[in-house]
Amino acid sequence: MNTRVFRNISYGVYIITSLDGGRPTGCTANSVMQVTSSPATIAISINHNNFTNECIKKEKRFAVSILSETTKPSIIGTFGFRSGRDTDKFNGISYVTKHDLPVIEDSCGYIICNVIDKMEAETHTVFLGKVIDGDVFNESRPVMTYAYYHKVIKGRSPKNAPTYLPEEDKEQQVNKSKNVCEICSYVYEGETVPQDFKCPICGHGAEYFKKL
Amino acid sequence: MNTRVFRNISYGVYIITSLDGGRPTGCTANSVMQVTSSPATIAISINHNNFTNECIKKEKRFAVSILSETTKPSIIGTFGFRSGRDTDKFNGISYVTKHDLPVIEDSCGYIICNVIDKMEAETHTVFLGKVIDGDVFNESRPVMTYAYYHKVIKGRSPKNAPTYLPEEDKEQQVNKSKNVCEICSYVYEGETVPQDFKCPICGHGAEYFKKL
Numbered sequence: 209m210n211t212r213v214f215r216n217i218s219y220g221v222y223i224i225t226s227l228d229g230g231r232p233t234g235c236t237a238n239s240v241m242q243v244t245s246s247p248a249t250i251a252i253s254i255n256h257n258n259f260t261n262e263c264i265k266k267e268k269r270f271a272v273s274i275l276s277e278t279t280k281p282s283i284i285g286t287f288g289f290r291s292g293r294d295t296d297k298f299n300g301i302s303y304v305t306k307h308d309l310p311v312i313e314d315s316c317g318y319i320i321c322n323v324i325d326k327m328e329a330e331t332h333t334v335f336l337g338k339v340i341d342g343d344v345f346n347e348s349r350p351v352m353t354y355a356y357y358h359k360v361i362k363g364r365s366p367k368n369a370p371t372y373l374p375e376e377d378k379e380q381q382v383n384k385s386k387n388v389c390e391i392c393s394y395v396y397e398g399e400t401v402p403q404d405f406k407c408p409i410c411g412h413g414a415e416y417f418k419k420l
Numbered sequence: 421m422n423t424r425v426f427r428n429i430s431y432g433v434y435i436i437t438s439l440d441g442g443r444p445t446g447c448t449a450n451s452v453m454q455v456t457s458s459p460a461t462i463a464i465s466i467n468h469n470n471f472t473n474e475c476i477k478k479e480k481r482f483a484v485s486i487l488s489e490t491t492k493p494s495i496i497g498t499f500g501f502r503s504g505r506d507t508d509k510f511n512g513i514s515y516v517t518k519h520d521l522p523v524i525e526d527s528c529g530y531i532i533c534n535v536i537d538k539m540e541a542e543t544h545t546v547f548l549g550k551v552i553d554g555d556v557f558n559e560s561r562p563v564m565t566y567a568y569y570h571k572v573i574k575g576r577s578p579k580n581a582p583t584y585l586p587e588e589d590k591e592q593q594v595n596k597s598k599n600v601c602e603i604c605s606y607v608y609e610g611e612t613v614p615q616d617f618k619c620p621i622c623g624h625g626a627e628y629f630k631k632l
Contacts, residue, residue, distance in 0.1 A: 209460075209551065209552075209553050209554050209555075210529075210554060210555045210556055211554070212556050212559070213486070213529045213530070213531055213554040213555055213556050214454055214460065214554070216432070216486045216528050216529055216556065216563050217432055217452060217453065217454055217462070218430055218431055218432035218563060218565045218566070219430055219431075219453065220428070220429055220430035239454055239455065240429060240453070241429065241431065241451040241452070241453045241463070241465065241582070242426055242451055242465070243451065243465040243541045243544050243546055244465070244541045244542055244543045244544045244582055245543070245581065245582055245583065245585070246543070246584075247542060248421075248423070248426065249541050249542070250429070251453070251463060251465070251546055253453065253454070253455040253456070253463070274425070274428045274429070316428050317422075317425045317428055318425070319425055319426075325539055325541075326539075327537055327538075327539045327546070327548060329455045329456045329461050329537070329548060330459060330461070331456045331457070331458070332455050332456045334455055334463055334539070334546070334548065336539060336541060336546065339421065341421050342421050342422060342423070342425040342426070343422045343425055344422055344424050344425050344428065347424070351428050351430060351567075353565065353567075354430070355563075355565075369457065370453070370454040370455050370456055370457055371454050371457060372457045372458075373457070
C-alpha cells in the first residue's frame, strides 16, 4: 500500500468545539463531511485521546467553526497541538456563543449539531450530527483547505489526526538545513531560529526548535 | 439556518465503485474522509437510492478513484447522473481491476476498502471501510476539489448528493440568457445551444437543454 494516496483526499480545516461542563473546549480537525442534505447531517472523526471526544459524548452536541485562509494560524496550533484537559484553549481567542456552544469569530462561519449517532473505529469516533443551525460570517472570506494549510502555511498534522502520516516526519529528515518545532512540527526554513521567534502555528518559542 | 454555510465544507471528487455480482458499477461522490490513520480507515456517504449503495452492502467492499482536475468531466456525469441499475456506466470508460474492484484509469489514484461497519442516516448510509490497498498513479496530477468542479467545470450536484442544495437551482433561474441541461443541470452560457453540442458533464445532446 502506498500511503501517499491519502494526501489526495481533500478537506477543509475546522475547529470542533463543545463544552466541559460549562467550560468551552475544542480541537482542530480536518475530517468533516456532509452525510445527508435533507435533513442536514454531518459526520466528524475525533481521536479517542482528544479531550473534545469525551466532552462531545457527554454533551451530545458540537459546533464546527470553518476556518479561512486568513484565519490566524496560531488558532490551528492552539486547538491542534495542546490539550483542553489541562489548558484553557479559549484564553485570548475571540468567540461567540451559538446555542450555548463556542464558535470561533475568526472563521468563515459555523454549523451547530446535536449528536444523533456514532460509530467507533479503532482510534477515533465518527460522530453523526444533525444540523440545528449554521451561518456564514463573511461570504467573501476564502475557505482554508487542508492542502493550503500544508502547502502555504507549512502546517503539519498532529499525531492524533485521522490523516497523520509518519512518512512526513521521515521526509523532513532529508533536509538538514532546517529547524523543526518539537511541539507541532512546523518547519523553520533557515539555519538558525532567531531567539525572539515564535512558532506561527503553536506559538512556542525558539527553544522548542531543533535542527533536523 | 443559512444552508449556504454547507458550501464552505471542502471536499474532493471521487468515483466510488463496487460490483453487481461480477459486473462493475459505481457512482460519483464527494463525501469521503479518512477516519483513522493506523490502521487506515475511511468513511463515505452514499444515498439509499443509489444502486451502488445496494452493491456495496452485498459485496462488503468498495474502491475510491480520486479524480484529477484533468479527468474528463464526462466521467463525473456518467457516474453521477445515470443509474447503474439500467446502464453499464463502464461502457467506454478505461479502468483497471485492483483486488477484483474497478478503478478509473483517468484519475490520480485509488483506495481499496473492506466494509467493517456502517451507520444509517435518513437518506444515506455512512460506510466505514478498512483500507487494504491504495496507490497514486501520477504524483503530478492536480487533485480535483469539489470547489473546482463547481467553479471551473461549472458542474452541479445531483439531487442524491449529501451536499445538494435546492437554492442552487433557484439561483440559476435569475439568469434568463442561459440554457440548462435537464439531466445534470450543467449551464450553457449563451442564448442558443448549437445542435451538435454535447453536455461536457453528462454527454446528453442539445435537445436536453432548456432555456432558463
